[in-house]
Amino acid sequence: MGFPDRIERTVELAHPPEVVWRALTTAEGLGTWFGDESARIELRPGGTARLTWSHGHAVDMVVERVAEPRVFAFSWPASDGENPVHTHVEFTLEPTGSGTRLTMIETGFAQLPGQEAYESHTEGWTRELGELVDYLNAA
Known part of the structure; x- marks a missing residue:
């Protein structure tokens, strides 16, 4: 493997964990900062979620863990095709004196044949977490 298996980002947010949690786990929050058209989510392990963007892209997700x-x-899915490869994304929220430390870790890239998805997701998380900050600060 010529590239890492995981992407990790930590962001300091000036909002309490409960506010950040809602941004991460509600259709309203996800559909605003992550997708830009709509979102739906069944917030339970095994539940499904779907994000859509105005340019026509959509992604289906499976909720793996919920510890509010x-x-x-x-x-x-981190790859397209008949048998897409899936990666695992986990957000951890830690209260701080001034808000919340959010850590995002995505793993599973080692199972992919090339590094295109890793590079795309690395760039994407920088952009998306910036949009999360903007969304929270505008609220």
């Missing part, structure tokens, strides 16, 4: 308001995890 500390841990939210899902799996989603």
